[in-house]
Amino acid sequence: MMEGTKDPVEAGGSASAPSAAGPGPTGRAARSAQRRALAGRYALLPLRLFLGVTFVYAGLDKLADSHYLAGKSDPLSFYAQTVAAKGGSPIGWALEPALHAPTVFGLLIAFGELAVGLGTLFGLIGRVAALGGALLSLTLFLTISWNVSPYYLGNDLPYLLAWTALLLAGTPYLSVDGYLARRAERDRERGLTEEAVRRRTVLDSGIAAVALGGGGLLAGSLTATFVRRKPKPAGTPSPAQGGAKVSVAVADVPVGGSATVKDPSSGDAVYIVQPTAGQYCGLSSICTHAGCTVDPPKNGQLSCPCHGSRFDAGTGAVLNGPAVKPLPKYTVTKDGDRLDLGAVQS
Numbered sequence: 001m002m003e004g005t006k007d008p009v010e011a012g013g014s015a016s017a018p019s020a021a022g023p024g025p026t027g028r029a030a031r032s033a034q035r036r037a038l039a040g041r042y043a044l045l046p047l048r049l050f051l052g053v054t055f056v057y058a059g060l061d062k063l064a065d066s067h068y069l070a071g072k073s074d075p076l077s078f079y080a081q082t083v084a085a086k087g088g089s090p091i092g093w094a095l096e097p098a099l100h101a102p103t104v105f106g107l108l109i110a111f112g113e114l115a116v117g118l119g120t121l122f123g124l125i126g127r128v129a130a131l132g133g134a135l136l137s138l139t140l141f142l143t144i145s146w147n148v149s150p151y152y153l154g155n156d157l158p159y160l161l162a163w164t165a166l167l168l169a170g171t172p173y174l175s176v177d178g179y180l181a182r183r184a185e186r187d188r189e190r191g192l193t194e195e196a197v198r199r200r201t202v203l204d205s206g207i208a209a210v211a212l213g214g215g216g217l218l219a220g221s222l223t224a225t226f227v228r229r230k231p232k233p234a235g236t237p238s239p240a241q242g243g244a245k246v247s248v249a250v251a252d253v254p255v256g257g258s259a260t261v262k263d264p265s266s267g268d269a270v271y272i273v274q275p276t277a278g279q280y281c282g283l284s285s286i287c288t289h290a291g292c293t294v295d296p297p298k299n300g301q302l303s304c305p306c307h308g309s310r311f312d313a314g315t316g317a318v319l320n321g322p323a324v325k326p327l328p329k330y331t332v333t334k335d336g337d338r339l340d341l342g343a344v345q346s
């Protein structure tokens, strides 16, 4: 059915009123048909809300993360994640520009997610928003999720297919697109030419897009300015130990918390943790499932954001798959008020 045209459901059942009004089997059948039509019409609404909220959240979360745009020196940055993804990706060559201008591309992705999410939630130029979401998900599938095995554990492929459904259906109901389509229908009925109707629709879509884009830009900028999380204290080389070793102040590693240092030989991030008072060790931040960076310890566990593996913060052991191998563990020795990173134990 075309957007903006009245069907029996939209018209409150008036098209089937003679039979719907009656109490007999025919009336029940009509009401049942109406309910099915209503369910069919809004079938994609939950998916649209989920994708919209998720992409708005993903964009704002990146902008609030102090690691995201920190650059080469931070192993949790967009740059470091791109380097890690480049090796095993079939489109690794296409990531080269992002490595030359990581701040620009990092911001483009964060604000792109925000724009896609808002466009989807408001149903403004819904197919364009869905196309943007599909392209972002395709890129993530070919980079971050590409080496995930089996393939169905990679979460970007389901996102890509979910966006495809919205790309095909658009956002004709409970949306700006729907409102403009119904208004265009009324304009035609009152005799406006097709050209005038089209011009009015395009103009108002553009105005709404600029307003929504401005709101997104403002929300993103405010988030980056005022909500940005404080970075975890990073380890600094101990001057007394020369270049190869790294250490952190004991005070930087609270019980249950961590400080991040870099393995001098691999360049990978290592969390120095204190799972129980006075007990220290180092755990690699590289997930043994498919190489994503696991989050710092929380509630005695390290979680991988890619496919949900969880590791024990005291031993690195797998608590929950799909990873099967523990996180590599490093010795850590206490030297006065410093903690020195030692060799890999496992």
Ligand code: FES
Pocket: 148, 287, 288, 289, 290, 291, 292, 304, 305, 306, 307, 308, 309, 321, 322, 323
């Ligand atoms: S990379 Fe898959 S769970 Fe970590």
